[in-house]
């Protein structure tokens with residue numbers, strides 16, 4: 001199957017990004033044709049620093065590799081290095097009703113938080129272009145991107161009905177556990193890289209930081225360690241994170257923790273995260289010294305993606321009545 005997914009380069013990659021997206025990517029890369037993209041064009045729709053932007057993009061490619069994406073198996077590349085993403089985005093804009101963009105949850109959130117611009121509104125159309133350009137069959141993401149992938153499906157169907165069968169209609173793939181990791185400081189909110197540092201665990205946090213952040217994580221009243229999202233959002237979130245990294249079922253963890261305190265749960269979780277994240281940290285340190293190697297991977301990735309994208313765009317231009325030259 002053809003797989004496409006991406007992460008924005010701004011902010012630190014956290015355990016939510018890992019469990020919602022990267023963990024799936026690692027499982028998928030062995031048996032599928034995967035494209036994993038650093039979506040730099042998406043990131044510039046909200047405030048960012050152009051001076052450090054290139055470095056951040058490069059760092060995210062390092063994160064993919066450090067977390068276990070294998071450049072021999074998957075195509076890793078920067079979105080802006082394949083110009084067809086922008087071109088297709090423009091064409092898809094012409095078949096996307098404005099109303100559908102205004103109802104996107106992330107648009108509503110972002111336009112409240114930042115000064116509104118057309119990029120924030122058209123963000124999901126660029127995402128549809130990313131996906132449809134490669135005839136993607138499966139899009140592995142976290143829960144918060146589901147609505148965007150559904151829109152990409154609608155756009156594909158609409159385009160196909162106007163211009164004839166052109167795009168594969170993709171499927172979204174969301175895991176049962178880990179699709180929505182919540183903030184450590186407010187477990188009723190999604191863990192987000194744009195929130196303050198104490199609210200998330202970065203994939204590369206030091207053992208001291210992990211312990212400190214987990215010990216400060218908001219818990220609930222009562223003493224019982226039980227998964228109950230409505231009445232115990234804090235403990236439920238910690239149990240979910242435990243489940244993701246231990247690969248144990250939540251009921252199993254509840255049983256093990258039956259006579260233990262919230263503090264015990266936090267101590268055990270901090271030790272588990274320290275152990276599981278340590279290899280990522282080590283690999284990242286090592287890769288950070290090999291910039292040319294990483295640049296080469298991105299260059300080769302872009303070359304491979306470009307071949308696919310150019311071929312598809314030729315077909316698309318023909319379908320919409322534009323010239324190919």
Ligand code: TYM
Pocket residue numbers: 004005006007008009016017018019020021039042126127130131139140141142143144145148178179180181182190191192
């Ligand atoms: P981004 O950069 O916000 O997030 C990257 C991936 O991480 C997932 N994620 C989470 N999963 C579980 N719990 C959380 N708290 C959590 N926070 C984030 C996201 O669902 C996502 O899978 N628009 C996308 C990037 C994108 C894309 C694409 C994805 C652009 N084009 C094409 C797939 C296909 C985004 O902003 O993700």
